[in-house]
Amino acid sequence: MKLKKLVYIALIGSVVTSTFSCTKLKEEFKGELEEGTSNVDPGSLLITAYNSLNTPYQQEQRWVMQEISTDAAMAPTRGGDWDDNGMHRAIHLHTWNADNGYMNNTFVSLGTAIYNATNVLKYKPSTQQAAEARFIRALVMFDLLDLYGVVPIREGESFEDFRIAPEVLQPQAAIDYMVKELNEIMEGLPANGPRTAYVANKNAAKALLMKIYLNKGAFLNRQSPSFAPEDMNKVISLAKEITATGAYSISAKGKYFDNFAPDNDEKSTENIYTLFNKNGERGGSVDRTWNTIAHYNMNPGGWNGWCTLSDYYNKFSASDERRGIYYEYAADTTSNRKKGFKRQNVGFFAGQQYNWSTNKPLKARNPATAPLVFTPEVTIRTSGATLETAGIRPMKYAFDYGVTGQRNNDWVVFRYADVVLMQAEAVLRGGTGAATDALGLVNSIRTNRGVPVLASLTLDNLLDERARELYWEGWRRQDLIRFGKFLQAWQEKAADPDPKTLLYPIPSQQIAVNPNLKQNPGY
Structure with a gap:
């Protein structure tokens, strides 16, 4: 019963995060929270924060926006099935608007996860529990920035008083916040390897930092991203640190699908961060x-x-x-x-x-x-x-x-093969290292996948290699934007007439309740 009530409290909080009416509900919620503070178990709240990642990530919501918007995936309308008022078609065709259901559902789910992670910090968590919660928050902030270009966040006074609208971080401020957070929590995170990849860990934080530095130029200028050598060198340095742990290796021939198996927590040699799924214990949505x-x-x-x-x-x-x-x-x-x-x-x-x-x-x-x-x-x-x-x-x-x-399959968020490919890309984009070094990294993966090595490496064939290695893992849209190809035509999608689609619109429902949110250009 205690756990059930804690989950209930967290869910009520997440609803209040995205709306600013119902003053009496806010007062009752705050009173109940204050009254039960001494009995709140931060470990239970942390589990709630972890669980709140399941719906947006496991082939739903955030995943749809990252994959079905690309050449990798489509949700065709089959007669009367999969119509949903054109919601899925709009994502693939890039004809969405601010009222598309995926806009608001994903925004709310990611905001709920941020709230749940921040809520852990109120109740005297251990150093590791606090670090795990802050990792979850940084991960979700990264996706909000990637999808919508801004990050609403409640902290301090606005977390305590729901009448205060959440602060909205613009790209540079969000990047600075995430980098600072991840560096501050690094020592508090465990050094877990693939067997316990479902616990936020040092290498997961480093992989997320790699994603931030690699995509920084695209987050700041989506039409014409630049890649500063110092950022690329940070990507390379972090990749080398992850490799140096000796905890990971590219799956042997015939073992690629070990990373996604029902017992991938026992078999995988690559998984760095996953979402926990165990029958009869906790998890959900992986059946999708x-x-x-x-x-x-x-x-x-x-x-x-x-x-x-x-x-x-x-x-x-x-x-x-x-x-x-x-x-x-x-x-x-x-x-x-x-x-x-x-x-x-x-x-x-x-x-x-x-x-x-x-x-x-x-x-x-x-x-x-x-x-x-x-x-x-x-x-x-x-x-x-x-x-x-x-x-x-x-x-x-x-x-x-x-x-x-x-x-029981744990959902893969970060994987070592992605780390290796990001390192190779950072070299090609001006980081320290020779083109032959980047080629060797990519070929170390291809050899184990049963395909001939590449004779040379370009950004174009590196993007294709990322398509093959990471298909349907939730990275394709981000990759296409970073490589300058998201606006191009592909099957069942014409070239985008307007670069506004490099960002999704802020959901209409959210703008209505948060005066700090401004609609993205073109919507």
């Missing part, structure tokens, strides 16, 4: 990784929705294990493993699909006589014979058949 893409007749069955584009799929060679393999893992209780059928069960699903228990070809649902063949061709509005089958479906997280309910 299957539900959003799987056809109704597959096992696991899903909602038959999202897909990738054929041009993106064609970036992979046939030998690239990242494109899809039969992956043997203990939680696969189907005959695919037991009887040795060895049908592909992870990666990009294209062509005829099979029942992993009987090894028989699957059929579609409507018409039931049609073979379930996922086609590369897909339009943003599908109909007719290919209504259910259009589009190649990526499934990166191997399905956990061993449990009913919440699956």
